[in-house]
Amino acid sequence: xxxxxxxxxxxxxxxxxxxxxxxxxxxxxxxxxxxxxxxxxxxxxxxxxxxxxxxxxxxxxxxxxxxxxxxxxxxxxxxxxxxxxxxxxxxxxxxxxxxxxxxxxxxxxxxxxxxxxxxxxxxxxxxxxxxxxxxxxxxxxxxxxxxxxxxxxxxxxxxxxxxxxxxxxxxxxxxxxxxxxxxxxxxxxxxxxxxxxxxxxxxxxx
Amino acid sequence: xxxxxxxxxxxxxxxxxxxxxxxxxxxxxxxxxxxxxxxxxxxxxxxxxxxxxxxxxxxxxxxxxxxxxxxxxxxxxxxxxxxxxxxxxxxxxxxxxxxxxxxxxxxxxxxxxxxxxxxxxxxxxxxxxxxxxxxxxxxxxxxxxxxxxxxxxxxxxxxxxxxxxxxxxxxxxxxxxxxxxxxxxxxxxxxxxxxxxxxxxxxxxxxxxxxxxxxxxxxxxxxxxxxxxxxxxxxxxxxxxxxxxxxxxxxxxxxxxxxxxxxxxxxxxxxxxxxxxxxxxxxxxxxxxxxxxxxxxxxxxxxxxxxxxxxxxxxxxxxxxxxxxxxxxxxxxxxxxxxxxxxxxxxxxxxxxxxxxxxxxxxxxxxxxxxxxxxxxxxxxxxxxxxxxxxxxxxxxxxxxxxxxxxxxxxxxxxxxxxxxxxxxxxxxxxxxxxxxxxxxxxxxxxxxxxxxxxxxxxxxxxxxxxxxxxxx
Ligand code: SF4
Numbered sequence: 001x002x003x004x005x006x007x008x009x010x011x012x013x014x015x016x017x018x019x020x021x022x023x024x025x026x027x028x029x030x031x032x033x034x035x036x037x038x039x040x041x042x043x044x045x046x047x048x049x050x051x052x053x054x055x056x057x058x059x060x061x062x063x064x065x066x067x068x069x070x071x072x073x074x075x076x077x078x079x080x081x082x083x084x085x086x087x088x089x090x091x092x093x094x095x096x097x098x099x100x101x102x103x104x105x106x107x108x109x110x111x112x113x114x115x116x117x118x119x120x121x122x123x124x125x126x127x128x129x130x131x132x133x134x135x136x137x138x139x140x141x142x143x144x145x146x147x148x149x150x151x152x153x154x155x156x157x158x159x160x161x162x163x164x165x166x167x168x169x170x171x172x173x174x175x176x177x178x179x180x181x182x183x184x185x186x187x188x189x190x191x192x193x194x195x196x197x198x199x200x201x202x203x204x205x206x
Numbered sequence: 207x208x209x210x211x212x213x214x215x216x217x218x219x220x221x222x223x224x225x226x227x228x229x230x231x232x233x234x235x236x237x238x239x240x241x242x243x244x245x246x247x248x249x250x251x252x253x254x255x256x257x258x259x260x261x262x263x264x265x266x267x268x269x270x271x272x273x274x275x276x277x278x279x280x281x282x283x284x285x286x287x288x289x290x291x292x293x294x295x296x297x298x299x300x301x302x303x304x305x306x307x308x309x310x311x312x313x314x315x316x317x318x319x320x321x322x323x324x325x326x327x328x329x330x331x332x333x334x335x336x337x338x339x340x341x342x343x344x345x346x347x348x349x350x351x352x353x354x355x356x357x358x359x360x361x362x363x364x365x366x367x368x369x370x371x372x373x374x375x376x377x378x379x380x381x382x383x384x385x386x387x388x389x390x391x392x393x394x395x396x397x398x399x400x401x402x403x404x405x406x407x408x409x410x411x412x413x414x415x416x417x418x419x420x421x422x423x424x425x426x427x428x429x430x431x432x433x434x435x436x437x438x439x440x441x442x443x444x445x446x447x448x449x450x451x452x453x454x455x456x457x458x459x460x461x462x463x464x465x466x467x468x469x470x471x472x473x474x475x476x477x478x479x480x481x482x483x484x485x486x487x488x489x490x491x492x493x494x495x496x497x498x499x500x501x502x503x504x505x506x507x508x509x510x511x512x513x514x515x516x517x518x519x520x521x522x523x524x525x526x527x528x529x530x531x532x533x534x535x536x537x538x539x540x541x542x543x544x545x546x547x548x549x550x551x552x553x554x555x556x557x558x559x560x561x562x563x564x565x566x567x568x569x570x571x572x573x574x575x576x577x578x579x580x581x582x583x584x585x586x587x588x589x590x591x592x593x594x595x596x597x598x599x600x601x602x603x604x605x606x607x608x609x610x611x612x613x614x615x616x617x618x619x620x621x622x623x624x625x626x627x628x629x630x631x632x633x634x635x636x637x638x639x640x641x642x643x644x645x646x647x648x649x650x651x652x653x654x655x656x657x658x659x660x661x662x663x664x665x666x667x668x669x670x671x672x673x674x675x676x677x678x679x
């Protein structure tokens with residue numbers, strides 16, 4: 001995974017609360033293979049009208065959104081379905097960070113597993129950033145090491161779980177670490193089979 | 207050491223502690239997973255496994271279930287859209303290639319993953335359970351630690367049978383007092399979400415407790431824990447008791463004989479210690495809970511049926527006012543409109559929230575001898591639930607009322623199989639999410655209990671089910 005340290009980029013403002021993962025990627029696209037990229041499905045039914053035309057007033061369709069790596073939004077972003085495809089859609093569209101006052105738990109952990117930073121700010125700071133963005137059109141800096149957001153002459157702090165912060169800074173994938181702990185897992189399995197024999201299931205063929 | 211021995215622990219602590227394989231410097235703990243449920247949507251994770259040319263570590267603890275894409279109107283795969291059939295076959299292939307037990311489309315025990323886990327005795331107290339589906343919280347009804355995960359985590363569990371987790375905070379929701387007649391676990395769950403918000407329990411494991419919870423059947427507890435995720439919780443749990451043990455006993459995959467006795471002795475110890483502390487405590491009076499419906503586009507947009515659609519103008523907070531405006535606009539509702547005056551176009555009874563036998567009985571009790579004014583779909587949660595309902599003659603009641611009695615699956619909860627609510631139509635639904643577009647692009651969803659959906663079907667508008675219980679027509 002690409003490590004996340006400090007990025008300077010542009011941001012897209014999406015002043016809506018509770019954008020759930022069903023909106024981030026509608027269920028009907030989830031059969032598709034990731035190979036073609038999921039960015040085209042991101043917020044599909046908000047971005048496009050019934051005939052498939054881009055809605056000109058939707059923030060993601062603005063010329064300024066092209067190339068933006070930061071999305072700023074309101075509370076409870078990514079609530080709902082555990083579909084990791086919602087994160088794939090954001091990442092494939094080009095986002096590396098979402099700033100919001102709160103995130104769905106499963107979404108946030110999926111985000112971190114794909115190198116996307118869920119940066120939590122206070123409600124007041126989210127509102128201020130949202131109000132500043134259209135007027136500044138300026139660069140935004142996300143500094144993960146210091147937990148700071150810089151926009152024009154304003155600085156805001158954000159929080160992210162320390163465990164996730166380390167993971168993002170290093171671009172770590174848990175899998176390699178866990179695989180290296182295989183002996184410990186085997187030991188646990190042996191003890192546990194003795195202590196809780198009722199938790200076992202036979203094999204498929206048994 | 208005395209401290210450790212005396213430490214007062216919650217149900218959650220006890221299950222968690224029993225599964226810690228190791229702890230990392232940063233505080234993350236590696237948890238062993240007792241049951242890993244996979245479904246058609248898990249293909250991203252199987253692809254990751256293939257990329258690594260890796261094996262499933264514990265195929266015996268991995269269970270495949272076809273539910274999200276299964277058709278409900280035919281048992282013949284070749285009759286459905288090839289890309290949907292392909293999703294079902296792909297799960298078949300992945301399970302076969304990895305020697306995973308599969309409850310596939312043509313299995314007589316097939317059903318929604320969160321319905322058949324309990325039904326088959328795969329779900330047991332004290333287990334850790336995960337699935338690439340947010341409503342995995344359902345299984346917490348047995349006192350299992352069960353939560354939804356994403357595809358990267360599914361791949362991690364396939365490979366290692368473990369998951370790195372950070373211990374969440376804990377919240378206890380205590381509901382004392384008997385629920386009034388006609389009030390179900392669905393009303394309780396919606397009342398809780400309305401009170402604490404759709405992100406009110408974010409970062410927390412919930413334990414539901416109190417006399418109203420003790421009195422709930424297993425079905426009701428499953429509905430309540432199913433909706434824990436809609437309050438943003440990591441999981442919901444209820445301490446196992448005699449109701450739980452009676453339900454588990456005799457299920458196909460549950461322990462039997464001496465092993466069951468040993469298990470039950472262990473499960474009795476899981477209940478939260480008297481002095482254990484929670485990070486947050488919430489109390490509700492069970493007697494005050496009314497039949498509850500949603501009016502908006504988030505499960506927190508819920509009110510008693512006697513209330514009216516809120517007016518965005520009364521909210522000081524601009525973000526809240528804008529949410530209400532957006533919701534009314536999408537839902538096609540007027541501020542101040544009485545909820546029980548809202549006309550509906552169709553109904554849906556089903557989903558992992560409310561498709562168990564008790565749910566079907568409750569809906570059928572209202573529909574018996576009556577006619578639905580709108581079309582609708584009734585999809586039992588599993589093939590076995592369907593059979594039982596047919597033995598009890600419930601299918602005749604639904605059909606007689608004019609509703610379609612179809613096969614089991616996720617169906618119109620998420621519409622992946624093509625069971626969709628047409629754009630602009632309004633559906634009274636027993637499901638769990640009223641998100642924009644959840645039941646189909648432009649579909650408008652009102653969540654409520656099975657009996658409330660049945661009442662709405664009869665009158666063609668949102669209706670207080672208590673009118674029927676009093677004998678009015
Ligand atoms: S019924 Fe709905 S909520 Fe339940 S598992 Fe299926 S899609 Fe998910």
